[in-house]
Amino acid sequence: MYDFDTPAPRAGTGAIKWDIRSSAFGNASALPFWVADSDYMSPPEVTEALRDAAARCIFGYTVPTEGYREAVAGWIRARHGWEIDTNWILPSIGIVSELSNIVRCFTAPGDKVLIQTPVYDPFGNVVKTSGRTLVENRLRCGENLRYSMDFEDLERDLASGVRLMILCSPHNPVGRVWTEDEVRRVAGMCRDHGALLVSDEIHWDLIAPGFTHFTAGNAGTPDNVIVLTAPSKTFNIAGLKCSNDIIPNADLRRKLSAWKETRHMEGPNNLGWIACEAAYRHGAAWCDEQNAYIARNARLVRDTFAEKLPEAGISPLEGTYLMWLDISRTGLDSRRVCEELNRAGAILNDGYRYGDDRFARLNIACPRAQLEEGLRVITGVLRGILG
Ligand SMILES: Cc1ncc(COP(=O)(O)O)c(C=O)c1O
CATH class of the missing domain: 3.40.640.10 (Type I PLP-dependent aspartate aminotransferase-like (Major domain))
Incomplete structure (x- = not known):
C-alpha cells in the first residue's frame, strides 16, 4: 500500500501551485486546488532511481x-x-x-x-x-x-x-x-x-x-x-x-x-x-492505487456536494483528477466566484479560461485531509452565495 495521505511539503520549493498564491491570487495561505499536479509524493521507485542517479554523479x-x-x-x-x-x-x-x-x-x-x-x-x-x-x-x-x-x-x-x-x-x-x-x-x-x-x-x-x-x-x-x-x-x-x-x-x-x-x-x-x-x-501498482485514491476523493466531493450544495452539479469524473463544477446557480460568473473562494481560502481555476464561465475546475490530486479542508471552504462560500 502506497501513502497518498501524507502531504508533500511543497510550499517554499518553488512549486507554482503553492508559491505564487500571493502574487497570483493575493492570498498566500489559501489551499491550492488549481495547477494540475499532485500534492502527495511521487512513487518511491521513481525517487530511488533519481537518488541512485545523483549518487553516480554523472550528468x-x-x-x-x-x-x-x-x-x-x-x-x-x-x-x-x-x-x-x-x-x-x-x-x-x-x-x-x-x-x-x-x-x-x-x-x-x-x-x-x-x-x-x-x-x-x-x-x-x-x-x-x-x-x-x-x-x-x-x-x-x-x-x-x-x-x-x-x-x-x-x-x-x-x-x-x-x-x-x-x-x-x-x-x-x-x-x-x-x-x-x-x-x-x-x-x-x-x-x-x-x-x-x-x-x-x-x-x-x-x-x-x-x-x-x-x-x-x-x-x-x-x-x-x-x-x-x-x-x-x-x-x-x-x-x-x-x-x-x-x-x-x-x-x-x-x-x-x-x-x-x-x-x-x-x-x-x-x-x-x-x-x-x-x-x-x-510504477504500475502505484498508478493503480492512485486511481483508486482519486476515485475515493471524487466520491467525497460528490457526497459533500449532495449533502451541502445539491444545487451545484458536477460532471462525472471518468478520467483525470480534475473535477468540473457547475456553479451557474450562483448567478455569478466563474471569475467572481473563484475570487470569493480565493479570499476565503481555496484556489480553484475559473471556467472562463477554458471557455465556460459557468464552471470552476477543482484539482483533487491531494491528500484527503487537504481536500476535506478545501471542501469546507468551498461549500461554505457557495452556500453563502446561494443563500
Ligand atoms: C491536456 C493537457 N495537456 C498538457 C498539459 C501540460 O503538459 P506539459 O506540462 O507537458 O506541457 C496539461 C496540464 O495540465 C494538460 O491538462
Whole structure:
C-alpha cells in the first residue's frame, strides 16, 4: 500500500501551485486546488532511481537509451494495448511546447486548427500565438453534465478546410474518457478530410474504475495521427520536463525532427529520462492505487456536494483528477466566484479560461485531509452565495 495521505511539503520549493498564491491570487495561505499536479509524493521507485542517479554523479549530455525506449513501449503495450515500434518515439520536453512545435511544423500561418471547447486553455493559445486560425468545435453538455462531441458540427468544421485537430483525450476539464467509438469516429473524420489528428493523451493513465481509455494510436489511421504522452501527470514529475510523441508515420516523424533540429531544440534532461523509465518499469501498482485514491476523493466531493450544495452539479469524473463544477446557480460568473473562494481560502481555476464561465475546475490530486479542508471552504462560500 502506497501513502497518498501524507502531504508533500511543497510550499517554499518553488512549486507554482503553492508559491505564487500571493502574487497570483493575493492570498498566500489559501489551499491550492488549481495547477494540475499532485500534492502527495511521487512513487518511491521513481525517487530511488533519481537518488541512485545523483549518487553516480554523472550528468553529462545524454540521448534516450534503448532501455528507455523499451520502457516507454512496454508501458504503452501493457497499459494501452498499443504495439509500437520504439523508433516511433520522439522524446520532447513537455506537451504544450511540443503542441506549439507541431502546429508550426505541420500548418502554415492562417491555416485552420480545430480544438474542442471548453478545453485546457494552452490549446487555443498555441493556435492563436502561432498565427493560425482557431476553429472551436463546442462540446455538448448533456444530462447529468456528461459531455459529448457534436459530430455534425465537427464534420462541417473539418470540411471547411481544417488542417490539424487537437484532441484532448481524456478530456481536461470536462472529465470524459472518450469511448472507442468516439475516438474512431474522430480519427476517421480527420483522415477523410485530410486533417492531421494530434491526440494529447497526457492524462491517459488517470482513469476512474470502470472506464477504459482508447488511444487514438489504435484507431486505425496510423499515418494520420500523432499521440502525445507523458509520465508527468500520472507520476507527478511534471517539473522534470519529459514527454514522448508517438508518431507511427515515418515522414511525419522525419519532418518534425528536422523542424526541431533546425531550431536547435533539444530533448529532455537526463534526470527526466531516468524518472520516466523508472516510472514506466516499476510504477504500475502505484498508478493503480492512485486511481483508486482519486476515485475515493471524487466520491467525497460528490457526497459533500449532495449533502451541502445539491444545487451545484458536477460532471462525472471518468478520467483525470480534475473535477468540473457547475456553479451557474450562483448567478455569478466563474471569475467572481473563484475570487470569493480565493479570499476565503481555496484556489480553484475559473471556467472562463477554458471557455465556460459557468464552471470552476477543482484539482483533487491531494491528500484527503487537504481536500476535506478545501471542501469546507468551498461549500461554505457557495452556500453563502446561494443563500
Ligand atoms: C491536456 C493537457 N495537456 C498538457 C498539459 C501540460 O503538459 P506539459 O506540462 O507537458 O506541457 C496539461 C496540464 O495540465 C494538460 O491538462
